[in-house]
Amino acid sequence: MGIRKMLIVLDCDRTIWNHHDATILKPPFTRISTEEIVDSRGERIRLNNGILRFLRYLKIKGHKIAIASWNEPSNVLRLIDMFNLRDYFDMIVVEPHPDKALMLRKILNELNMKSSNVVFIDDNPEMHRRVKKEFPDVLNMIYGEDIRDFNDALRKLVRLLGKPLRAYVALPIVHAESLEFNKRYVSMVERCGVDVVSKWVAGEIGEEKVYTPSDVFKRDISALEKSDILIADVSKPSHGVGMEIMYAYMRGKKIIATYKRGSRISSMIRGMPNITLIAYDALDELEEKLWKNIYKAFSR
Known part of the structure; x- marks a missing residue:
């Protein structure tokens, strides 16, 4: 039996990158390396360990990838573009409210995916509680607790998502x-x-x-x-x-x-x-x- 196609939904703050709240950042932003950006006040935003490898692995294996972020959209979308991440995602939902279940429903409807085929990765346990209440068959992984970084995520999900090339x-x-x-x-x-x-x-x-x-x-x-x-x-x-x-x-x-x-x-x-x-x-x-x-x- 082949590997089933999954949808991996990622949070941004303290998940894709290390900063806790992209909304409070002050543009303009300056990219100082492939994995780090600084705002006008010197606040640094760094991609978390293994994220590029994880995203590329998912794309090669043919899985869907989406973002569900509780933020004002402008800064998040700018950071995604400056990190050259946009092309990895099949859908990006950034909204100024904490209802991740609502965001996930939008993603499922747009990408025609079932909740039983979803892996949801977010650092906030409350977001997981809300998603689990609405979609009990989603696989929830708390970033920083269930997984240390995205290299750890790949190791723990390899049976579900398939072995890397x-x-x-x-x-x-x-x-x-x-x-x-x-x-x-x-x-x-x-x-x-x-x-x-x-x-x-x-x-x-x-x-x-x-x-x-x-x-x-x-x-x-x-x-x-x-x-x-x-x-x-x-x-x-x-x-x-x-x-x-x-x-x-x-x-x-x-x-x-x-x-x-x-x-x-x-x-x-x-x-x-x-x-x-x-x-x-x-x-x-x-x-x-x-x-x-x-x-x-x-x-x-």
């Missing part, structure tokens, strides 16, 4: 400097809503010494076989990465190859059928491109 990340392991890049690259791929099955590429430089070459080969091929997609950076030449790409191609895996703009890329890779090539200047820029290509490859 498995990505084999192929990167050269040459010297200590490359490991810092590899760690950032693996973290970026995970934020795209997938599980990385080859985390050793971001491990300690001495880690490979505990394996024989035969062990390394068997480990890598086994992980490749279990993966849904191979994501490789080909900015620098690597025999190992090239072999992994060819193996994935021969096994019919989806392949995304990234490279720093200006790098010399093998004609063999550039000419490979059905490979997706993504150029970038910096990893922060690459993340959004990578996520969109993963979603395009697997969206249903």
Whole structure:
């Protein structure tokens, strides 16, 4: 039996982001990083841990996502746009009253979903009480109590929502400097809503010494076989990465190859059928491109 399609309804204040009341914030807002915004008085609004990974995971799996927020709409909608979150949501309801049950009814009617297929995540126990009274079959999760953050939410909901895609990340392991890049690259791929099955590429430089070459080969091929997609950076030449790409191609895996703009890329890779090539200047820029290509490859 397949995974049933669910509707995940999220609160904003102290749920999607850490601030307790978006209505009291004073525009204009300034985005100081991909996950943090400051208002005109210096109040900081930061996305809560794991939210991007969680939203992207839900989109890849084909679930519906909505917002039900007790706020004046203007600040909330502005923050959603400045955090580049709007496209993740199938419906956004922001109203200046605490009747989350009423908001949920609007969402259910608009998206043609049943309450038995709803997961409601909010930090306020009173909101859960109101929703449960109206919709007793909704699955309620109190943010900060039932779940610590959205990585915890994914772990606890994985049986209901489905396992994340498995990505084999192929990167050269040459010297200590490359490991810092590899760690950032693996973290970026995970934020795209997938599980990385080859985390050793971001491990300690001495880690490979505990394996024989035969062990390394068997480990890598086994992980490749279990993966849904191979994501490789080909900015620098690597025999190992090239072999992994060819193996994935021969096994019919989806392949995304990234490279720093200006790098010399093998004609063999550039000419490979059905490979997706993504150029970038910096990893922060690459993340959004990578996520969109993963979603395009697997969206249903």
